[in-house]
Amino acid sequence: MGSIDDMKHLSLNGYGTASSVQELDALIVGAGFGGAYQLWKLRNEGYNVKLVETGTNYGGVWYWNRYPGARVDSAIPHYEFSDPALWKDWIWKQRFPGSAELRAYFAHVADTWDLRKDTKFNTFVENATWDDGEARWTVKTREGDTFSVRYLLLNTGFAAKRYIPEWKGIEKFQGTFIHPSYWPHEEPNLKGKKVAVIGTGSTGIQLATDLSKVAGFLAVFQRTPNMSLPMKQIDYNLPEQALPKPKYPDFFHHRTDSFSGFSFNFLPRSTFDDTPEKRSETYESLWAEGDFKFWLATYYDMLFSEEANREAYNFWRDKTRAKIHDSKIADILAPMKQPHAFGCKRVSLENGYFEIFNEPHVKLVDMRTTPIQELSETGIKTTEEELEFDYIICATGYDAITGGLAQIDIRGPSGESLKEHWKDGAKTYLGMSVAGFPNMFFTYGPQAPTAFCNGPTCAELQGNWIVGVMNHMREKGLRKVDAERESEKKWKDEIWKLANASLLPSTKSWYMGDNIPGKPREPLIYLGGVPTYYKTVNECAANGYTGFKLEK
Template sequence: MTSIQELKLLPLNEDSANSLNKTNGVYSAEVQELDVLVVGAGFGGVYQLKSFRDHGYRVKLVEAGTDYGGVWYWNRYPGARVDTTIPLYEFSDPDLWKDWTWRQRFPGSAELRAYFAHVADKWNLRKDTEFNTFVSSASWDDVEAKWVAKTKNGRTYKVKFLSISAGFAAKRYIPGWKGIEKFKGIFVHPSYWPHEEPNLRGKRIAVIGAGSTGVQLATDLSKVAEKLHVFIRTPNTCMPMRQVNYNLPEQAHPRSEYPDLFNGRKECFSGFDFDFIPRSTFDDSLEERLNIYEKLWAEGDFKFWLATYKDMLFVESANREAYNFWRDKTRARIHKKEIADILAPMKQLHAFGCKRISLENGYFEIFNEPHVHLVDMKATPIEEITEKGIKTSEKEFEFDYIICATGFDALTGGLSQIDIKGPSGESLSEHWVDGCKTYLGMSVSGFPNLFFTYGPQAPTAFCNGPTCAELQGDWIVNVINHMKLKGLRRIEAEAEGEKKWKEDILRFANASLLPTAKSWYMGDNIPGKPREPLIYLGGVPTYYKTISECAANGYMGFRTE
């Protein structure tokens, strides 16, 4: 097991995803030939492994970590939990849910890893999975019409189809602050949290970042730290999570309702079991609006965000009305006006819901505690990391731990960090140098027989993960079944289809308020990354209809041979 001292330098090394849990295995130089190589052992990857195998394909799943879970394998930090309710956050296969019982409405990362172990056992996944295997490159062999994929531990795979399910948060981002290597304490990105929990009680801790991870970390660490400093640049418009601990075998819904719940996921904008109210904000009187807001707020999930009035994400005045309700609810929980002015300012900083909203359990109340301090990085930016801690433009702070919850090169990073080269020799990174280009958010022109799930220009971060895994996973398997039936060996998105898809991405995004806010939805968190909408905002039903029509029309927008 990697020690916490070793861990402190891992975020500085791109190889660290493969070095967290090293093995001393010696791998054969023999090339493994397969029909399909699936990369990534989260929801998308494990679903594809089972689906391809069920259809008779020779398939392997490779994963950089040592077990299943995807983001939940890596995210073990204090407070880590999903903010989607169960049973929506699971697969629809009855063989899985008929004898699986959740302990909480919003499961923590340990329970989610246990669920993935359950899935692996039920679906017998381990015999076709290779762990500690980070795919570093893939190049297309035009003569054989196959991908040659190589890994950092020396394995080589030659495959007809390459399907990548790296997820939207596969490449960590750490700002280039001067002096990180000088810090004498522990500096760590939360997704590299050690498997053996460090003793943080009584320590001086800094949490940098106020995304979902930063909110969860700060809340939990406030209970054990001697001093906790939370460094934020932009406040998180997070909402209360109404957690429920179930008295087993009680669950949120009777299992008899599960089939309808799962079938309904593809009919709702975000892949949940709820959708927007089919009327506009100001169609209702003030009293009616407040009643609606209060009811949605009391649900303690994402309904205030994604089951509210249909114009909330599209019309500034409607958006401001929702923000004002959130602001007043939140400020009432914060004792000091100067803190409230930073965390829930009277004047709206950006469109509500157009930066990733999180759910929280007592986050705002921690700032009422005397040992918890808020540092506004807009007023006093971080200048460097020192031997003792963090130096801002105002002062130097001393810490034992610096936890860098600064997020990820989201959506494109997990794909572009693999050196993928098509038949022309152009890499995927080069193809995207001026902006992301895909067709249907699952393929790229110039890269035949390559597919990916839960990536850029798909519903992804505005879609429940298991919902997307099943919709996209089924579609990809059906493409390959179609090719097998027709005797085809190569399929590739056409440049014109890619161009039109990007136009659709822009059209949907520009009809909303999303581009008005700086966020990782727009690539804003990575210096030098093109600013553009990276998510399909047409909603799950429209996306599902579109990809289904593409298939029904003989995979229109693709060329085959």
């Protein structure tokens, strides 16, 4: 039998067997951009750190998103890390890479940074409990691992918890019912099949566009029009890229200078500063460039003024309706009367999406006028008809931003869980920490720029700040850092103030938590822009981490 000290490092793993407790400086949860960057950065700073991930490889959301048409809508080279060791020999094939190429990039990152030696895949974190005396987190996984860690670093991303509506009869359907993030690794043969795509977010749009080329019959179920913009995809003439490699350092250095973490920013004038002719010329120029330019490089008042927003919508509407042959279909996809504020629901990028509805085998179902009643053995019943399908693809999104964090049973010193702490709405300080949950930080979460910030930009910005806190704690011999409740309250007030200055609250969207029944309605994203956020968090650090309580 082992010594008492040996026994301290054994625990029952919930499956009736003993496993050793792994002691670490930090445990990182999630192998997307945020997790990969933190593992590399913290290891370089001399910390004993490991990463756990539910999937079987690096990639984050791109590990899961394998559905037909899946691709990123951040243009290259925005969507990559700034470390020269990664970009100097890496060549992208397209302006907007597909999911397979993104997984290859993550494999390149994992190899170059030698991440896998400190990574455990197929591991789902179930709970974490804070011990105030030890000033450590005890973290347990579904697979039976136990970790004792000084810092808990959550990088679950904003799309970690799927959402499937509770339609009557789902269990009856005899065909294949699938959420796109569970797409089979072996591609199913959909050629000639009858396929339903429910949902017209970015996933639904990408799926429908690709499946329209192979399905015998495709029905797209739309609840709300998606004011999708032309992607303007480019296949590179390899090895030529969008930007010459010598310009990369300067490009990455200025990523935090724009509202969204891209290399473009809003125009320094308002919509009606220009004459109608000049405005039309400006819109045409932004439209021709593709990408998110028409959304995030347009007039600075577009997201704040109803009149300015309507002007942008009208241009979008007329451009979009011109692609659609049937005026009744056009009325559903791009209504003459603006249905909601442009750019205040997630804008997608499309590559021929609107044109698919000119094809005879593609049907558009307007769920506002003919909602889904139930699923049957053979398909979907609406209030108007029953349609037969071989595949029903439920592109209904996620419990976005908070869902991935709240699904872990995390309990601070008071015994209150994070889910309970957030039952009336998200509460954070700086969008990276929560009062009453010491030594816990997260990236790409609620009340940070998140979905209004390019992923790698946010991963590096927030990752560097978190490493800075940990280095400060180490240098000062401190054991515990916890956000103050007053700081948390002030930050939430600031989130609401910024949101209310915009048109965002006027529109139902997952930015406001509207897509999940019973979820508190609130702005989940910091709308001050990346430069202001960057300045705010850095001032907090420079002033000795104001708003936090630091203890020995």
